[in-house]
Amino acid sequence: MNQSLLCILGCSLALLSCSRKNDTAADPATNDLAGSPVETKAANTNYRPAFTGQTRVNGVTTPAGSYRATILTSSLANPWGITSLPDGRLLVTEKAGRLRIVSASGAVSAPITGIPPVNAAGQGGLLGLCLDPDFATNRMVYWSFSEARPGGNLTAIAKGRLADNDQALEGATVIYRAEPAYDGTLHYGGRVVFDRTGNLLVSTGERSDLATRPQAQAVASALGKIIRITKDGQPAPGNPAFGAAGARPELFSIGHRNPQGLAIHPVTGEAWQSEHGPRGGDELNRLQSGANYGWPTITYGIEYSGQPVGSAIQQREGLEQPVYYWDPVVSPSGMTFYSSDRIAGWKNNLFIGCLSGQHIVRLVLENNRVVGEERLLAGEGQRFRDIAQGTDGALYTVTDQGRLYRIDRE
Structure with a gap:
């Protein structure tokens, strides 16, 4: 074959390859990964990421007309956690210590009675919640809250049965306390979710202060951890052994700052977690049994004062x-995670409510890496506190300002 023919063949293959790539990117059911990063503000640091795509990935855009966000109610008071009941209604916690049911039309119930007292000072209150996997038969609800104890406050986990008339939680019992208690009102963590084995994963904060930070690394403490317990609050079978003297058997992972997001991947069953950094360094983590996520030894953030955290180590x-x-x-x-087919291109994407960011993050994941980021509802001016998928396949999100939104296809 002469050189001219080789050249023509090579150019033809190149053009075919480019044509196929462009056709794929134009498909509204896929994600165009060619956009600029959605973050345009300057970083607080010049720290270098450990790998390409660890921060500021390319932006993605959901095609116009694919979804609609509707405000169902604006009358909630500092809602913190939301989950969907089997019949499509929503169970919502309010920070001050109230639990309510919201109908599909946005009607808000009177407070459900039977909730143990919460300490709602600072960042505390009635926090995250989830339903028992067998809720349809046992009607059990689990929730996290900040509890006053001798020596201060702590993150506690309770359970109770939702009465048949939906007006009370029966037999409410505290099943776990993240000790030690501390006389402060910050960084409780506060999410709770069931894993695929039927055990509870619980997030706890390191309580913010310099005095308590080191406890995120201390395996004798439950602060700054992901906890894995049974429905009765006992250490779950199969938990990792951290090996050090006094290590708590309920620990699943350590080295967390203030983890306020927990979700189970609908395909892999793995747990994913988000946590607040200091000034910079908010994190998304794929949780692994026995792993140490580094706080406060490593971080991509700095102190609020602008000074380095510790020795300014990132890796x-x-x-x-x-x-x-x-x-x-x-x-x-x-x-x-969004597991529905109702909105093209969103299936198995991760959605995170953002507070200071005042938007919902949509992350596209491939092979356990983030390959695309989008900001939704950024023009609403709301601090998005929690987000959950309803039994109808729509997303529901609550804001600190008291709104409940439904996000669904047009």
């Missing part, structure tokens, strides 16, 4: 890297 052998991080912060809170 160290034996400490897990976040799958993704944000600098400046978006303050990620509750999150969920």
Whole structure:
């Protein structure tokens, strides 16, 4: 074959390859990964990520007309957690200590009675919640709250049965306390979710202060951890052994700052978690049993004062890297994976409510890496506290300002 023929053949193959790539990107059911990063503000640091795509990935855009966000109600008071009941109604916690049911039309019930007292000072209150996997038969609800105890406050987990008339929680019992208690009102964590084995994963904060930060690394403490317990609050079978003297058997992972997001991947069954960094360094992590996620030894953030955190280290052998991080912060809170087919291109994407960012993050994942980021509802001016998928396949999100939105196809 002569050189001229080889050249023509090569050019033809190149053109065919480019044509196929462009056809794929134009498909509205796929994600165009050619956009600029959605974050345009300057970072707080010049820290270098550990790998390409760990921060500021290309933006993606959901085609116009694919979805609609509707405000169902604006009358909630500081809602914090949301989950869907089997009949499509929504169970919502309010920070001050109230639990309510919201109908599909947005009607808000009177407070459900039977909730143990909460300490709602600072960042505390009635926090995350979830339903028992067997709720249809046992009507059990599990929730997280900040509880006053001798020596201060702590993150507690309780359970109770939702009465048949939906007006009370019966037999409410505290099943777990993240000790030690501390005299402060910040960084409780506060999410709770069931894993695929039927055990509870619980997120706890390190309580913010310099005095308590080191406890995120201390395996004798439950602060700054992901906890894995049974329905009765006992250490779950199969938990990792951390090996050090006094290590708590309920620990699943360590080295967390203020983890306010927990979700189970609908395909792999793996747990994913988001947490607040200081000034920069918000994180998304894929949770692995026995892993150490580094806080406060490593971080991509700095102190609020502008000073480095510790020795200003971002990477160290034996400490897990976040799958993704944000600098400046978006303050990620509750999150969920979208498993529905109702909106093209969204299936198995991760959605995170953001507080200071005042938007919902949509992340496209491939092979446990973030490959695209979109900001939804950024023009609403709301602090998005939690987000969940309803039994109808729509997304539901609550804001600190008291709104409940439904996000569904047009």
